[in-house]
Amino acid sequence: MLDISPAPSSQTMSELQRKWAKARLNSSAAHAMAPPPVLPGFDELEEDGFSSASVPNTPQDDDSSSASSLSSTGTVIPSPGRALFARPQGFPGGRSLDPIPWTTYFERELFLPSDDGTVTYHAYLTSPAPPAGPGKTGGPLFVTHHGAGSSGLSFAVLSSEIRKRLPTAGILSLDARGHGLTVTSSSSNSEGNAHTRQTSQGETEDLTLSRLSADLLAVMNLTKRAMHWPALPPIILVGHSLGGAVVTELAASLPLPSTASSSSSTPLNNNNNNPPPTDSSSSDIDLLGYAVLDVVEGSAMDALQSMQAYLATRPSGFDSLRDAVEWHVRSRTVRNAVSARASVPGLLVKHGVGGSNNTDTDPANSSNNNDTSKEEVVSGSGRGGRAGGSGRRAAARAWRWRTDLAATQPFWEGWFVGLSKKFLSGRGGKLLLLAGTDRLDTELTIGQMQGKYALQVFPEAGHFIHEDLPEKTAVALVDFYRRNDRSALVLPPKVSDLLAQGKKV
Amino acid sequence: MSDLDRAIAQLRACRPIPEAEVRQLCHKARELLIEEGNVVTVNAPVTICGDIHGQFHDLMELFRVGGDVPDTNYLFMGDFVDRGFYSLESFLLLLCLKVRYPDRMTLIRGNHESRQITTVYGFYDECLRKYGSANVWRYCCDVFDYLALGAIVLGASNTLPSSSGQPAASPPADEVEIEVHNAHGHVISRFLRPKETKGDGTGGARTASPNGGLSNGVSSDSSSGSGSGSASSSAPANTGPPGSGASGSSGGSVGNPAGAVLCVHGGLSPLIDMVDKIRLLDRKQEVPHEGAMCDLLWSDPDEIDGWGLSPRGAGFLFGADIVKVFNHRNDLSLIARAHQLVMEGFKEMFDASIVTVWSAPNYCYRCGNVAALLELSEDESGLGVLARSNGEVNRSDGGVGPRGVLMENDLMGARSGPARRYRVFQAAPQDSRGMPAKKPVADYFL
Numbered sequence: 001m002l003d004i005s006p007a008p009s010s011q012t013m014s015e016l017q018r019k020w021a022k023a024r025l026n027s028s029a030a031h032a033m034a035p036p037p038v039l040p041g042f043d044e045l046e047e048d049g050f051s052s053a054s055v056p057n058t059p060q061d062d063d064s065s066s067a068s069s070l071s072s073t074g075t076v077i078p079s080p081g082r083a084l085f086a087r088p089q090g091f092p093g094g095r096s097l098d099p100i101p102w103t104t105y106f107e108r109e110l111f112l113p114s115d116d117g118t119v120t121y122h123a124y125l126t127s128p129a130p131p132a133g134p135g136k137t138g139g140p141l142f143v144t145h146h147g148a149g150s151s152g153l154s155f156a157v158l159s160s161e162i163r164k165r166l167p168t169a170g171i172l173s174l175d176a177r178g179h180g181l182t183v184t185s186s187s188s189n190s191e192g193n194a195h196t197r198q199t200s201q202g203e204t205e206d207l208t209l210s211r212l213s214a215d216l217l218a219v220m221n222l223t224k225r226a227m228h229w230p231a232l233p234p235i236i237l238v239g240h241s242l243g244g245a246v247v248t249e250l251a252a253s254l255p256l257p258s259t260a261s262s263s264s265s266t267p268l269n270n271n272n273n274n275p276p277p278t279d280s281s282s283s284d285i286d287l288l289g290y291a292v293l294d295v296v297e298g299s300a301m302d303a304l305q306s307m308q309a310y311l312a313t314r315p316s317g318f319d320s321l322r323d324a325v326e327w328h329v330r331s332r333t334v335r336n337a338v339s340a341r342a343s344v345p346g347l348l349v350k351h352g353v354g355g356s357n358n359t360d361t362d363p364a365n366s367s368n369n370n371d372t373s374k375e376e377v378v379s380g381s382g383r384g385g386r387a388g389g390s391g392r393r394a395a396a397r398a399w400r401w402r403t404d405l406a407a408t409q410p411f412w413e414g415w416f417v418g419l420s421k422k423f424l425s426g427r428g429g430k431l432l433l434l435a436g437t438d439r440l441d442t443e444l445t446i447g448q449m450q451g452k453y454a455l456q457v458f459p460e461a462g463h464f465i466h467e468d469l470p471e472k473t474a475v476a477l478v479d480f481y482r483r484n485d486r487s488a489l490v491l492p493p494k495v496s497d498l499l500a501q502g503k504k505v
Numbered sequence: 506m507s508d509l510d511r512a513i514a515q516l517r518a519c520r521p522i523p524e525a526e527v528r529q530l531c532h533k534a535r536e537l538l539i540e541e542g543n544v545v546t547v548n549a550p551v552t553i554c555g556d557i558h559g560q561f562h563d564l565m566e567l568f569r570v571g572g573d574v575p576d577t578n579y580l581f582m583g584d585f586v587d588r589g590f591y592s593l594e595s596f597l598l599l600l601c602l603k604v605r606y607p608d609r610m611t612l613i614r615g616n617h618e619s620r621q622i623t624t625v626y627g628f629y630d631e632c633l634r635k636y637g638s639a640n641v642w643r644y645c646c647d648v649f650d651y652l653a654l655g656a657i658v659l660g661a662s663n664t665l666p667s668s669s670g671q672p673a674a675s676p677p678a679d680e681v682e683i684e685v686h687n688a689h690g691h692v693i694s695r696f697l698r699p700k701e702t703k704g705d706g707t708g709g710a711r712t713a714s715p716n717g718g719l720s721n722g723v724s725s726d727s728s729s730g731s732g733s734g735s736a737s738s739s740a741p742a743n744t745g746p747p748g749s750g751a752s753g754s755s756g757g758s759v760g761n762p763a764g765a766v767l768c769v770h771g772g773l774s775p776l777i778d779m780v781d782k783i784r785l786l787d788r789k790q791e792v793p794h795e796g797a798m799c800d801l802l803w804s805d806p807d808e809i810d811g812w813g814l815s816p817r818g819a820g821f822l823f824g825a826d827i828v829k830v831f832n833h834r835n836d837l838s839l840i841a842r843a844h845q846l847v848m849e850g851f852k853e854m855f856d857a858s859i860v861t862v863w864s865a866p867n868y869c870y871r872c873g874n875v876a877a878l879l880e881l882s883e884d885e886s887g888l889g890v891l892a893r894s895n896g897e898v899n900r901s902d903g904g905v906g907p908r909g910v911l912m913e914n915d916l917m918g919a920r921s922g923p924a925r926r927y928r929v930f931q932a933a934p935q936d937s938r939g940m941p942a943k944k945p946v947a948d949y950f951l
Contacts, residue, residue, distance in 0.1 A: 148951035242951055307951065405951065412951070430816060437588075437626055445869050449556075449846035451805045454818030457625045483818060492775040494811030495826035 097322040097329070097337070099345040105156035106171070111181075112222040121174060121219045122181035124152050126159060128170030128233045137487040139168025140288065141233040142477065145216055146173070147241025147295075148207075148415075149405040150464075151180035151346035154240060157339045158466045161474035166481065170233060174219045176212055176243075178205035179403050180346055207411045212242075213249040220285070236481050237290035240466060241300075244292035245415045251290040251426035288484040289429025291477055294465050296434070297419035298441025304412050311406050317397030321345050324399055332462055339467035348399040420444050424452050429484035433476060435461045454480065509605050516598040519561050519591060521635050527597065531644035533604050538651035543784050545653045547611050549661040549923075550883040551578045553768060555843030555862035555876075556615065557599075559589025559627065563866050563876065564598070566933040570688050571878050575606045580656055582843040582862065583615020583770035583802070586645075587626035588869050593635055596628075596645060614652035615770040615843065616802040616819075619792040650789050654801050657780065658766040658841075661923035662884035663698075681924060683853075688930035764838025766881065766923065771844045772859075773823050773831055774800030775812055780835045794819065805845055806859050825855035832858050839922035841879060850877030850929045857922055867932035880926040 102109065106124040113120045128139030142162060146154040152173035159171035175182040184205060216237075224232050239247035318324040325337070325344045334340040420443040423430060430453035432444070437457050440448065448455050456476050461468040482488070512522045512530065522530070552571045557564055571577055585599055586592035603610040616622060623629050623642065632642035664679040683696040767780060776797040777783055786798050793799045803820025806828060807813060813822035828840060840859040846868055853860045866876035 408951075429814075431818070442869075442871050442873075446846055446848075446872050446874075449868060449872075451815060451817045451845055453816050456818075459625060480818070483814065489814065491812045491814070491821075494824075495830050496810060 096341070097325045098341060099321050099325065100156075100338070100341045102153055102156060102342070102346075105153075105160050105342060106173070109181075110223060110226055112219060112226060114218055114222070118185040119177060119215070120183045121177075121215065121222065122152070122183070123172055123174035123219055123223065124156070124159075125173075125223060125227075126163065126171045127227065129168035138233050139166070139170055140236055140481050140485070141170040141172055142236045142238055142481075143216070143220055143247075144171065144173040145176065145212075145237070145239040145243030145246045146179065147243050148408055149179070149347065149401070149403045150240070150243075151175050151343065151402070153180070153343045153346035154464070154467060155238070156342040157336070157470040158473055158477075161470045162477060165474055165478045169478070169481070172220065172223055174216065175346075176207075176246075177215060178207055178408070205408075207408055209245060209249050209411075209415050212246045213253065216246055216250055217285075232285055234286045234288050234485070234487075236288050236477065236484075238293065238466075238477065239290070239295075240293040241295045241463070242415050244295040245419050247290045248292060248419060248423045248426060251287060251428060252422040254285060254287055254427070287428045288486065289431065289480060290426065291431040291433060291480060292423060293433045293473070294435050294439070294461075294463055295416070295419070296432075296439045296441050296444055297416050298443070299439045300416040300419070301413070304416075307412070308406060308409065314401075315397075316400065317351075318348065318399040319397055321348065321399060324348055334464050335462050335468040336470065339464070339470060343467060347402055349402045350398050351400050420447070423447075429480060430454065431456070431476065431480045433458065433465055433473060435459065435463060435465055509601060513598065513601045513605060516594055516601060517565070519594050521593055522597065524636055524638075524641055527641050528644055530597065530600060530604060531648045534600050534648050535651050537604060537607055538648065538653070539789075541653050543654045543786055543788050544780060545611055545613070545656040547578075547580055547656050547658050547768075548883070549658055549881045551580050551611075551658055551661075551881055553580045553582065553658075553766075553841050553862055553879040553881065555582055555864040555878075556584035556846075556868075557581065557586075557589075557595055558584055558617070558865045558868065559586055559592030559595050559631070560865050560868075560870075560932075561589070561591030561595045561598075562933040563589075563864075564595050566688075566866070566930055567864055567876070567878060570928050570930045571880070574602050575609045578609045578611075580611040580658070580768055581613070582768055582841070583613050583652070584617045584843060585612075585615070586628040587617045587623055589627075589865070590631070592623075592628040592631050593641070593645075600648065611656050612652055613656055613768065613770060614649060614654055614788075614792075614802060616792060618649035618652055620646045620649075621791065650791065652788075654786065654788050654798060655767060655769040655780075655783055658768060658881055660884050661766060661881040663922075663924050664882075665924040665926055666882050682922075683857075683924070684926045686926065686928045688928065690928075693929070764836060764922065766839045766841055767835070767837050768841045769801050770842060771800065771802045771820055772804035772806055772840070772842050773821075773827060774804060775821060776800065778831070778834065780837075803844075806842075806854055806861075825858070828855050828858045839925075846872065846874060848872075848874040850875045851879065851927050860925075866930060870932075875929050875931050877927050877929045880928065881923050882926070 102124055105126075107126040108124075110123045110125055111120055112123065128141050131138040142159070144152070144155040144158075146152060152175045155171065155173045159173065162169050162171060174180075177184050220232060220235070223229075237247035237251060239245065315327060318327065321344065324347070325340045328334045328340045328344050329337050334343065420441055423432070423444070424447045432453055432455050434440070434455065434457050436459055440455075444453075447453060458465055458469050458472055461472075466473040508526070509530075512526055515522055554567060554571075557567075568574065571579070579602075581599060585596040589595070599610070599612060603612055617626065617628075623646070628645070629639065629642050632645070633639055635641075663682075665681050665684055680697045681695055682698040683694075684692055685694045687693050774797045777800070782797070783801065788798060790798075792802055800820045803815065803817060805815060805817070805820065805822055807822040807824060809822055809824040810826060811824055812827065813824070815822050832838065832840065839857065841862055842859065843862055843864070845861050845863070846865075847861050847863045850864075850866075851860060851862050860879065862877055862879050863874065864876045864878055866874060868874055
């Protein structure tokens with residue numbers, strides 16, 4: 001009964017989304033993506049790719065884009081087999097620093113108003129393959145949650161790497177509140193000025209762990225409703241840093257799975273314009289496992305002491321998105337230029353000269369207005385005068401951080417306290433990906449040596465493991481899924497079953 | 506003093522030997538190990554040790570507690586390297602001792618004896634730091650590929666020899682099944698064998714009947730009622746390759762009195778139902794990601810029924826039913842394995858059919874655990890024939906006494922293994938010299 005044809009639903013979504021975009025942003029530009037002029041390869045994306053019914057369209061586009069950019073400058077992603085000990089090269093001179101639009105990596109974006117109307121979640125989605133038939137399970141949905149100060153685009157490159165290896169997989173990557181394009185009611189009163197206010201009111205945003213984990217659950221259920229899925233696909237939660245704490249919180253709070261198979265016989269209501277009520281209960285979530293990227297309670301708590309000092313060293317603004325991408329690559333914050341080009345634009349917002357119209361300033365959303373070209377001009381002129389990137393000229397810099405990380409300090413401890421215990425106690429498979437073994441705390445060291453979870457370490461990566469090493473991370477996540485895929489799991493029989501069958505043991 | 510002895514002395518002082526000597530040593534070790542089968546046959550007495558993980562000073566403490574080489578025969582169940590700061594010295598010392606005393610040292614492979622794992626967990630970096638090149642790491646990894654996958658201990662006694670320096674033990678020595686000593690040799694707890702209710706032939710055999718024809722296979726397994734005949738015929742015997750057989754004095758090691766003990770780093774594999782199938786594997790390779798060889802080095806016992814998915818991402822979980830059937834089919838009285846940190850140093854599970862031995866105290870210099878080693882004594886008298894009792898023993902006689910937190914509850918009735926003496930020890934006072942400074946924490950962690 002689950003033979004969802006992606007085409008109609010995709011069309012419906014396009015429609016729905018258009019409405020949302022109009023209502024929310026008072027602009028029709030939300031998903032009409034035009035490529036930056038310097039990337040002619042993206043021309044054919046546009047609306048076509050967006051509303052196209054073929055699920056595996058995005059990796060194709062990514063292939064071409066990343067392959068071309070890679071070949072032009074030599075490798076940044078060491079191939080796992082060949083260069084075991086190679087470290088990723090630093091900043092590759094002369095390569096493109098132009099932002100890559102999200103449409104390269106995701107099938108669609110969703111604006112999902114919460115039921116109580118206080119928040120409109122924004123998320124990127126590539127749908128998983130629907131079940132092949134009744135009683136079958138479709139592709140898994142990797143639900144990703146970024147770290148503090150990041151955005152859903154942090155997982156953009158990873159998402160296409162996952163789908164290269166597991167074409168049936170879907171990826172749902174949300175912007176947490178206070179991040180990306182997710183808008184909370186306190187910051188959405190006046191439509192025209194949403195982003196400046198959002199940044200300035202960062203400190204009033206409720207960023208408690210319980211809130212964020214409830215948000216994550218809500219986004220999953222709202223996505224199910226918006227996409228008219230009869231049930232959520234099998235879920236793998238993936239969280240980076242703060243996001244790791246969020247997915248762990250969610251995994252630890254989920255009730256035991258209902259025995260019913262995830263492929264229920266709910267009739268398909270594709271043409272039903274009244275969406276079914278949000279099933280906010282979490283009992284129908286088929287959680288296969290959760291993966292936490294580079295966060296461990298002990299070392300995170302240690303690092304918190306020096307966080308403010310670190311944040312103070314960041315530039316407070318950039319002249320252009322290219323500058324921002326370059327800073328992230330040069331400072332080795334993100335060690336893979338393709339990833340930086342995809343994710344960094346989502347971190348920044350343009351502070352207008354004289355009260356900007358926010359839709360123009362949406363880098364993640366930059367559309368076929370002329371903002372992009374303006375930005376190119378700015379960056380071109382700013383190229384010569386870039387020196388050190390201190391906050392010296394910050395006042396003049398147009399692109400500022402979307403999230404005021406320093407203002408989130410009151411929540412920091414609450415994010416990480418008890419994380420190790422929760423990580424070990426949640427149900428489902430557990431995968432911890434770290435950039436170094438020295439990050440393990442005592443509790444997880446014991447847990448690891450007692451075989452309670454899977455640990456993989458990528459010493460050549462920085463904190464943004466999935467951005468630095470999207471291929472290796474994707475391999476690890478796909479292996480993790482395959483291992484925990486219950487529909488494929490066949491274990492040898494129990495002795496008692498053999499005896500019951502009258503077999504000799 | 507030979508070169509080897511000089512190398513041993515230098516390594517005992519925790520000083521690395523020159524690269525050329527390492528190369529020579531690894532070459533010799535490989536020649537030795539290549540002659541060993543996948544499953545090495547070892548005769549009791551032997552002292553079985555678990556993970557070491559480069560904690561050199563704790564390895565010295567282990568030798569102090571367990572007795573020095575060559576006075577004591579040792580069997581190390583893998584994971585010599587990684588995590589600790591002296592993987593190199595620890596492994597090279599063990600390898601030197603293996604080459605010097607091949608019949609008294611048995612080394613089998615752990616999951617950390619692998620190129621991939623050592624690259625991540627410290628051994629590779631340590632070699633690079635101490636030699637400036639990866640050559641030594643490469644030599645060591647080549648040796649890893651030749652390490653045996655398991656060992657069978659034959660001829661273990663089911664009575665404990667009186668330990669020196671002890672006040673006369675209150676219970677007769679032959680009734681003691683398990684004795685736990687502290688690092689100074691004092692008994693801290695003692696567990697008696699369950700008494701047989703009625704001597705129906707097997708019960709009395711322990712003290713009366715000489716070794717003779719009473720092979721272990723005769724005990725019938727009431728749960729299956731079949732298959733035991735074939736089990737006895739397949740007892741792991743006379744496959745002993747060169748390089749095993751420590752003392753040669755255990756008179757007739759073929760009909761081992763206490764049932765054999767299988768030693769393996771991780772545990773069982775669904776692909777291995779007979780010990781002989783381990784012998785058929787091609788072990789001279791990097792540890793694969795799946796398959797029997799991987800499972801032997803990665804699996805864990807767990808309180809489940811049958812087989813389960815291992816949360817580690819490699820190997821399997823296996824339950825009591827699997828262990829009991831495997832032991833019965835292979836005429837084993839016990840499986841000894843390492844691989845899992847146990848805070849108490851050792852942990853017996855599933856009616857003492859499997860034991861985890863962990864020999865890295867205060868693991869990673871911060872986990873706060875104690876370590877243990879397991880001594881199996883030699884059956885010298887030839888009288889110590891153990892009545893293997895598969896489900897025939899009534900445990901309700903009250904003679905058992907509290908089995909303590911370490912012992913799991915019984916499910917299918919007792920099946921006693923050889924007499925076991927555990928020596929529990931703590932971390933050596935840490936010599937902090939040469940310990941690398943703690944890496945600075947990541948500056949960005951949100």
